[in-house]
Amino acid sequence: MANIQKIENKKEPSYKIRISCGYDLHGKKITKTFTYHPDACLSAKQQDKEAQKYADELERKIRDGINLDGKKIAFEQFALDWLSRRQSSLTFSTYKSYEMMLRTKLFPYMGTQKISNIKLPAIENFMLTLVDESSQSTISKYKIILNRIFKDAMRYGMIERNPCDNIELPKAKKKKEGLKFFTPDQVQAFLDSLDMEFEINIKGHSRTDDTGKPYSVSDYVERHTVPTQLKVFYYIAVFCGMRKGEILALHWDDIDFVAKTIDISKSAAKTQKGTECKAPKTATSVRILPLPDPIIPLLKEYKREYSLYRLSLGDKWQGDGNLFIQAEGKLMDLSTPYQRFKRHIKQYNCWVEKHNKELTNGENKIEPLPDIPLHGLRHSCATWLNHIGVNVLVISKILGHAQVSTTMNIYAHGFQSQLREASTKMNADWEIRTGKPTANRVAI
Numbered sequence: 354m355a356n357i358q359k360i361e362n363k364k365e366p367s368y369k370i371r372i373s374c375g376y377d378l379h380g381k382k383i384t385k386t387f388t389y390h391p392d393a394c395l396s397a398k399q400q401d402k403e404a405q406k407y408a409d410e411l412e413r414k415i416r417d418g419i420n421l422d423g424k425k426i427a428f429e430q431f432a433l434d435w436l437s438r439r440q441s442s443l444t445f446s447t448y449k450s451y452e453m454m455l456r457t458k459l460f461p462y463m464g465t466q467k468i469s470n471i472k473l474p475a476i477e478n479f480m481l482t483l484v485d486e487s488s489q490s491t492i493s494k495y496k497i498i499l500n501r502i503f504k505d506a507m508r509y510g511m512i513e514r515n516p517c518d519n520i521e522l523p524k525a526k527k528k529k530e531g532l533k534f535f536t537p538d539q540v541q542a543f544l545d546s547l548d549m550e551f552e553i554n555i556k557g558h559s560r561t562d563d564t565g566k567p568y569s570v571s572d573y574v575e576r577h578t579v580p581t582q583l584k585v586f587y588y589i590a591v592f593c594g595m596r597k598g599e600i601l602a603l604h605w606d607d608i609d610f611v612a613k614t615i616d617i618s619k620s621a622a623k624t625q626k627g628t629e630c631k632a633p634k635t636a637t638s639v640r641i642l643p644l645p646d647p648i649i650p651l652l653k654e655y656k657r658e659y660s661l662y663r664l665s666l667g668d669k670w671q672g673d674g675n676l677f678i679q680a681e682g683k684l685m686d687l688s689t690p691y692q693r694f695k696r697h698i699k700q701y702n703c704w705v706e707k708h709n710k711e712l713t714n715g716e717n718k719i720e721p722l723p724d725i726p727l728h729g730l731r732h733s734c735a736t737w738l739n740h741i742g743v744n745v746l747v748i749s750k751i752l753g754h755a756q757v758s759t760t761m762n763i764y765a766h767g768f769q770s771q772l773r774e775a776s777t778k779m780n781a782d783w784e785i786r787t788g789k790p791t792a793n794r795v796a797i
Contacts, residue, residue, distance in 0.1 A: 355408035359401070366391055368404040370510075372412055387411060387510030411509065426511070428471060428502075429455075429464035435502050445624045451498055458483070458495070468506050473516045480523055489525040496522060532763070533725040534732035537740055540591055543701075543722055544647075547584045551577045551700040579697060581655045582677055585648070586690050587730065589615070592645040594734030594752050597727060598622055599638070601685060602630040604674040605659075608652060613644045617753065621687060628687055638753040691727040698722055735764050 356371040368389045373382060389407045391400040432455055440448050462479050463471060476499060483492050500517040507515050535543055553575045561567050589600050598620035607616040618639050619630045633639060644652075655676075663670050663682065672682025679685055702721040709718045725733075731752070738748045749760040783789070 366400050370408045424469045428466050429460050432502050468511050476516050484523050484526050532732050533729045534736050537737050546701045547579045585655050588648045590730035593642050594731050601677050603676045615642050615644050635755045637755045694727045
């Protein structure tokens with residue numbers, strides 16, 4: 354049983370915890386001492402309870418044979434143990450991201466160093482190695498993971514202070530790229546392009562038949578069109594501003610054709626078991642949006658195709674009502690919409706280039722579409738809404754942002770023009786009310 358002693362006359366509450374670890378070869382009792390700092394906002398009784406929970410956890414660690422001596426355990430060993438313990442509380446993508454950050458950058462730099470030997474200068478020197486090739490947000494992510502690791506090391510009494518406290522992050526040399534999106538005119542061109550057919554010239558090549566016998570294939574032409582379900586995906590992304598995971602998680606029950614609404618209550622994400630649907634990160638991500646009219650005929654057309662396809666598969670059907678599916682009806686893979694989107698933009702731009710070369714003098718050329726990421730369709734929706742004067746609060750609710758400030762920060766480029774327009778309207782109203790011209794119209 355741990356011995357817990359509250360330390361009085363301190364600026365902040367603290368407890369000294371002594372835990373018996375058995376006896377050495379000479380029969381001398383081995384005792385480890387730890388210091389615990391509870392939340393100062395808790396009552397005295399709550400602080401005692403938290404200290405007891407902390408002591409129980411330490412005893413369990415020692416009983417399970419986990420080394421809590423910061424002078425003996427290396428950063429890599431502790432960090433791997435930390436990541437394993439935290440896995441259940443992290444999303445799969447965050448877990449994989451942390452694992453990559455540790456193995457590619459942190460372990461090569463400080464993996465063999467003992468936990469207790471790593472101080473603030475070492476952390477700041479590591480951050481300096483990132484400035485040439487990393488964005489400021491990436492550098493901040495390394496601070497977050499290191500802070501969490503050392504915070505746990507301090508909780509276990511392995512170190513007295515967190516070396517990430519008071520850290521000063523360097524400024525990244527790599528500038529963060531601006532948002533990539535379609536303008537309203539480009540949105541129209543993109544949606545129109547979804548109905549086009551593209552001819553792809555395939556050069557002759559060798560193949561192998563089912564028996565293993567090689568044979569040659571001559572040059573041929575493939576005709577590519579966008580499947581209806583992907584057209585629906587891209588229309589929803591453009592008109593509703595939904596995230597990729599939110600769109601992929603949609604079921605037919607989420608579409609109300611009578612009320613013309615779409616219910617967003619879940620998101621598809623990678624997990625250890627594969628792609629699964631789960632609740633979104635924030636409560637504001639759960640929302641019901643109106644379905645713009647251009648989507649509805651396309652959705653109805655897709656539902657007819659979907660129903661006929663399901664009947665054609667019979668017992669082979671493995672779906673459960675997902676809108677976006679693989680061949681046997683299971684949920685579409687997370688990477689499919691992105692890969693097909695990038696391929697479509699490339700095919701369209703190749704067609705534009707060929708088309709423009711065939712034009713004679715005086716004919717207007719067609720502009721190619723910018724190479725934006727799939728998430729850029731969500732940005733395109735927000736930019737379009739801003740362009741037509743939709744209130745920022747409404748845009749924020751459509752996007753499912755937790756705070757309006759998030760919307761303002763992301764789309765500051767668009768709101769600047771609205772600020773100027775608001776100022777112009779105020780100037781005009783002032784002239785009407787007072788009969789006096791505003792300063793920018795006073796004759797010099």
